[in-house]
Every structure is written in C-alpha cells, then in structure tokens.
Amino acid sequence: MNFSKEEYGKGEDKMEFKEELKNYQTIINQELEKYVRKEDCYEKKVNDAMAYSLMAGGKRLRAILVMDTYRLFKEDYEKSFPFAIALEMIHNASLIHDDLPEVDNDDFRHGKPTNHKEFGHATALLAGDELLNYSYIAMSTELLKTVKAEESREELENKIMAFDEFSHAVDRMIIGEYLDTELEGQMISLDLLKYIHKNKTGALLKLGVKMGAILAGAPKEDIERLSSYAEKIGLAFQIKDDILSEEGDEKEMGKPVGNDKERNKCTYVSFYGLEKAKKELDTLIEEALKDLEPYGEKANFLRGLTLYIQTRSK
Numbered sequence: 001m002n003f004s005k006e007e008y009g010k011g012e013d014k015m016e017f018k019e020e021l022k023n024y025q026t027i028i029n030q031e032l033e034k035y036v037r038k039e040d041c042y043e044k045k046v047n048d049a050m051a052y053s054l055m056a057g058g059k060r061l062r063a064i065l066v067m068d069t070y071r072l073f074k075e076d077y078e079k080s081f082p083f084a085i086a087l088e089m090i091h092n093a094s095l096i097h098d099d100l101p102e103v104d105n106d107d108f109r110h111g112k113p114t115n116h117k118e119f120g121h122a123t124a125l126l127a128g129d130e131l132l133n134y135s136y137i138a139m140s141t142e143l144l145k146t147v148k149a150e151e152s153r154e155e156l157e158n159k160i161m162a163f164d165e166f167s168h169a170v171d172r173m174i175i176g177e178y179l180d181t182e183l184e185g186q187m188i189s190l191d192l193l194k195y196i197h198k199n200k201t202g203a204l205l206k207l208g209v210k211m212g213a214i215l216a217g218a219p220k221e222d223i224e225r226l227s228s229y230a231e232k233i234g235l236a237f238q239i240k241d242d243i244l245s246e247e248g249d250e251k252e253m254g255k256p257v258g259n260d261k262e263r264n265k266c267t268y269v270s271f272y273g274l275e276k277a278k279k280e281l282d283t284l285i286e287e288a289l290k291d292l293e294p295y296g297e298k299a300n301f302l303r304g305l306t307l308y309i310q311t312r313s314k
Contacts, residue, residue, distance in 0.1 A: 017304035024064045029055070031085050035134060049119040049127035050134070053092045056110045059312075061237075061305070062208040063088040068301050069212025069226060080215050082142035083162055086135040087211070090170055091204055093131035094177065096124055103181055132170075139163050154217060162211045169207035176200025180265075188266050194235070201241070202234025229291035229302075236284040237309050239277055242267040244314070246274055285310045 032054055037047040066084035070077045099106040099114040100121065106114050116124035143163065146156050176199030183196070209230035213223045246269045268277045288306050292299040 014304075017301065017308070020301055021064070021305070021308070024067060025060045027067075027081075028060045028063045028084065028088060031081050032088060035085065035089075035138065045119065046123055046127050046130060049115055049123050050130050052118060053096050053109075053115050053127065054089065054131065056092075056112060058092075058110060060088060061309075062091050062204050064305070065205065065208030065230070066212040066215075068305070069209045070216045071212075072226075072295055072298050072302075073213070073216035073218045073222075080212060082138050083159075083166070083211050083215060084208075086138040086166065087204065087208055089131045089135040089138065090166075090173075093128045093135070094173060094204075096128035096131070098177065100124065103177070135166075139166065158215050158217055162214045165207060165210055165214065169203045172199040172203035176203065184265055186266065190271060193266055193268070193271060197235060197238040198231065201238040202231060205234040205237060206230035225291055225294070229288050232284045232288040232291070233306055233309055236281055236288065236306075239268045239281045239284070240309060240312065242269045243274065243277055243281065244312075245269070281310060 036051045036055065038051075041047070063084035066080050066087060067077050070080040095109060096115045098104050099109060100116055107117055108114060112118075114124075115127060118124075119127065139159075139162075143156070143159055146159055176196050179192075179196045180200050183192075188196075206227060209226050210223060213226050218226070245267065268280065271277075272280060285306060289303060292302055292306070295302075
C-alpha cells in the first residue's frame with residue numbers, strides 16, 4: 001500500500017487500507033471481549049450496560065492509533081494491546097456520559113438507543129464510571145505482569161510513561177467536555193474553540209499516537225513529531241464532525257444530524273461557515289501528511305487513516 005491523496009479512494013489502494021482497518025478492528029473487538037463480564041451476578045445490569053456500549057461497534061480509531069504507531073518502530077505490537085484496549089474503554093465511557101440528558105441529551109448512537117435510553121440514567125452513569133475504572137485495571141494489570149516477569153527496566157519505564165500520559169489525557173478530555181457543555185449557546189473566540197476541541201476530541205487521539213510511540217521506545221524527536229501529527233488529525237477529526245453535523249446522512253451516521261445547530265453550539269462550521277471549515281480541514285490533513293513523510297512506507301496505514309478522517313461519512 002503506497003498511495004497519495006489523489007489516489008485515495010481508487011482501486012486496490014483503498015481496498016488494502018480497508019482490509020487492514022477491518023483487521024485492526026477485529027483484533028480490538030476480540031481483545032475487548034476478554035474484559036466483558038458475562039456471569040450471572042447481582043450487578044449484572046450494570047455489566048450488561050458496559051458491554052452494550054463497549055461492543056456496539058464504532059471506528060476504534062484511538063486504539064488503532066496505539067497499535068499502528070507502535071508498529072512504526074517494532075513488530076511485536078501485541079505488547080501494546082492492553083493500552084489500546086484501555087483507551088477504547090475510556091473513549092466509550094466518555095460517549096455514555098456525553099449522551100446523558102444533562103450533557104448532549106442524545107437518544108441514538110451507532111444506530112441504537114443510547115445507554116441511558118436502554119438501561120436508565122443511573123445505570124448508564126455508573127456503567128460509564130465502571131468503564132473508566134476498567135481502563136485503569138487493564139493497564140495496572142499489565143504493569144504488574146511486567147514487574148513479575150522481571151522484564152527490562154526500559155520496558156517497564158515506557159509502560160509507566162504511557163500510563164502517565166493516559167491519566168493526563170483523560171483529565172484534558174474531561175476539561176474539554178466541561179467547557180463545551182458550560183459554554184453552550186455562547187459566542188466564544190476561535191482560540192477558545194480550538195482549546196476546547198484540542199482537549200475534548202484531540203486529547204485521546206493524540207494519546208493513541210503518543211502511547212504507541214512511547215511503548216515502542218521511540219526516540220524523543222519521533223515522539224514530538226508524531227505528537228504534532230496527532231494534534232492535527234485530532235483537530236481535523238473535530239472539524240469533520242462539525243461538517244457532518246451540518247450536512248451528514250442521519251441514517252449512515254446512526255445518530256441525529258443538526259443537534260449542534262439546535263443547541264446553538266459554537267462549532268467550526270458556525271464560526272467559519274461550511275466552505276471555510278472544509279478548507280481548514282484540508283489544510284490540517286495536508287500538514288499531518290507532511291509529518292509522516294520521514295517514515296516512508298511504514299506510515300502508509302497512518303496516511304490512509306488520515307485521509308479516511310478527511311473523507312469519512314460517519
């Protein structure tokens with residue numbers, strides 16, 4: 001697979017990217033299944049609520065970023081699985097909470113009733129809390145295994161650094177969500193809009209890339225370059241979300257279109273206008289692709305993923 005922006009979407013290149021994307025998604029779903037509690041117990045309802053959101057599907061982009069960034073530097077990418085899974089858990093926890101009536105008040109996600117519509121408000125709230133805690137269990141269990149196996153000091157330090165990055169990124173995600181909710185209906189500056197989405201959406205996307213590089217023991221300059229790349233795709237992802245909220249296909253997206261406008265949210269579309277928002281998206285994608293140039297063919301999947309973010313329809 002070795003395609004340019006002009007070639008994306010044509011013939012074998014896109015097919016190969018899609019196959020690799022599906023393969024990653026399959027691996028992640030299989031790994032997530034290992035954490036689903038299926039036993040009959042007193043807390044079965046909240047366990048079912050966790051599994052309902054965790055296994056509902058989705059793009060799994062954040063977890064994929066951990067795994068594929070790791071592969072830029074090392075082949076044994078299965079060592080990144082617990083951290084990739086933890087990231088997918090925290091992302092789904094945030095979606096459960098985002099959908100609650102006091103936040104975004106959404107009724108559907110992935111074409112299904114949202115968690116609180118299916119299980120009730122209190123259960124959904126606690127299912128989100130449980131998924132957040134599960135993410136830390138996944139990582140702390142891996143750290144304990146590393147200590148007991150007496151693996152190299154460098155490998156243990158890399159996992160601790162990844163754990164630390166995770167904790168700080170979750171903090172930033174929560175701050176971004178708070179500001180997005182608190183400032184709903186208000187006119188805000190472009191700097192504040194970018195700050196909100198750098199944290200709300202961008203923090204976990206950047207975390208995926210950064211954790212993958214750290215776990216693989218990448219040099220400092222690579223971590224910095226890839227962090228720059230991740231910040232750009234994080235912002236691009238949010239701009240694309242805003243565009244889809246304006247003109248997306250509700251059936252394809254599996255959730256209502258136009259909610260941002262109804263709630264008078266300040267978005268990139270409301271700030272720039274639709275056409276200028278699209279140009280801003282294109283600029284970010286071009287800059288992100290340049291950050292990947294030093295990695296040659298090894299970064300082909302990340303290139304495809306970058307262009308997928310730009311062209312996705314859901």
